[in-house]
Amino acid sequence: MCDAQGVSVAAWxxxxxxERCRRDLVDPLLRSRPIHAIAWKWGLTDPAxxxxxxxxxxxxxxxxxxxxxxTEPVHG
Structure with missing residues (x-):
């Protein structure tokens, strides 16, 4: 699947x-969840x-x- 598209499985x-982290970071319902907790949830356990x-x-x-x-309010 991934190799045919020129992307390794690990990269995919x-x-x-x-991408899952990005979606959670902008979710208003998860605004109070720490960033490292969002990363951990998706298997990214090293914050740095x-x-x-x-x-x-x-x-x-x-x-x-x-x-x-x-998440900043848009002024205009």
């Missing part, structure tokens, strides 16, 4: 876990590695910054 799993992967591999910013920007 990592990307899927990061999670933060680095989230920033470098997936979203270009830290999980904290992503959550803050995604």
């Amino acid at each position: 799993i990592r990307r899927s876990r990061l 590695h999670f933060s680095r992967s989230f920033r470098v591999v997936a979203y270009g910013m830290s999980p904290r910054d992503y959550r803050r920007l995604a």
